[in-house]
Amino acid sequence: MSKALLVLTSVALLGLSGCADMQTQSSAAQPAKASISAEAQAALSAAQADVKAAKAKNALWTTSEAALKAAEEAAGKGDSATVLKDAKQASTLAKDGLAQLNYPMLKVGD
16 A cells, blocks of 8 residues: 555656646747837736726627737737737727716617
C-alpha cells in the first residue's frame, strides 16, 4: 500500500513540475506588446469603462462589445488609428445602450 502511494505521489509531482515548466516557457516566448499613442490609450481606457458600465446595467449591445474587442486587438498590434476608431465606436454604442434604458417601455396590446 505504501509503495503504491509513493509511486502515485511521484507521478503527480513529476506531472506538476512539467506543467510549471510549460508555463514558464510559454510566458517567455511571448513577444513584447507594441505601443500605441497616448490618445489611443486614453480612448481605449474610456471605451473599456463605458462598456463595463453598460454591462453592469445589462445595457451592453453586442456591437459595442465587438468594437471594444477589435480595439483591444488593434492595440496589441500597435495600430493607434484603428484603436481610436474602434474605441470611439465602442464608447458611443455603450452610451447609446445606457441611454436606451431611459426610453419608455413599449406596451403591445391592451
